[in-house]
Amino acid sequence: MATMWCFYRRLQEVDVFDLTEKPIMGGELASKLTDDTCGAFVSFEGVVRNHNEGQQVLRLEYESYKALAVKEGDKVIAEALARFPVTHIVCLHRTGELAIGDVAVWVGISSPHRGEAFDACRYVIDEVKLRVPIWKKEYYTDGDSGWVNCEACAAAGDDHSHS
Numbered sequence: 001m002a003t004m005w006c007f008y009r010r011l012q013e014v015d016v017f018d019l020t021e022k023p024i025m026g027g028e029l030a031s032k033l034t035d036d037t038c039g040a041f042v043s044f045e046g047v048v049r050n051h052n053e054g055q056q057v058l059r060l061e062y063e064s065y066k067a068l069a070v071k072e073g074d075k076v077i078a079e080a081l082a083r084f085p086v087t088h089i090v091c092l093h094r095t096g097e098l099a100i101g102d103v104a105v106w107v108g109i110s111s112p113h114r115g116e117a118f119d120a121c122r123y124v125i126d127e128v129k130l131r132v133p134i135w136k137k138e139y140y141t142d143g144d145s146g147w148v149n150c151e152a153c154a155a156a157g158d159d160h161s162h163s
Contacts, residue, residue, distance in 0.1 A: 065133045
């Protein structure tokens with residue numbers, strides 16, 4: 001199990017956000033959040049689906065501005081720890097190409113009680129999606145592709161528009 005952790009930049013510790021191009025192993029991440037003071041563990045896995053807004057999706061590609069993404073993701077984690085009475089939080093987001101069924105993002109929370117763990121988990125995933133500079137490009141079965149929810153990407157030119 002320890003060898004899997006070499007894939008991740010800082011996840012030997014808890015209470016962090018990180019990015020990886022490697023597959024996300026939720027069970028191994030969850031084991032890092034085990035704590036005898038906690039009666040609850042909640043996790044969220046965002047999985048690549050085969051459709052979006054009426055289009056059939058073949059695969060996704062995620063890009064990020066890593067230095068800013070990690071900094072902002074760590075802020076989200078710190079805010080959640082201050083806002084909710086939880087013990088530990090880890091959030092890991094994929095970058096690069098992902099296939100249908102791959103885990104794109106994972107959030108795990110350990111807490112003395114379930115309610116706070118659920119609330120903190122929702123807060124973390126919602127804030128990460130809103131604030132962290134990670135961009136998603138979808139590739140469709142009809143040969144088209146496009147950046148999703150990224151008006152700035154589309155406006156930037158040919159590199160970030162439908163092909």
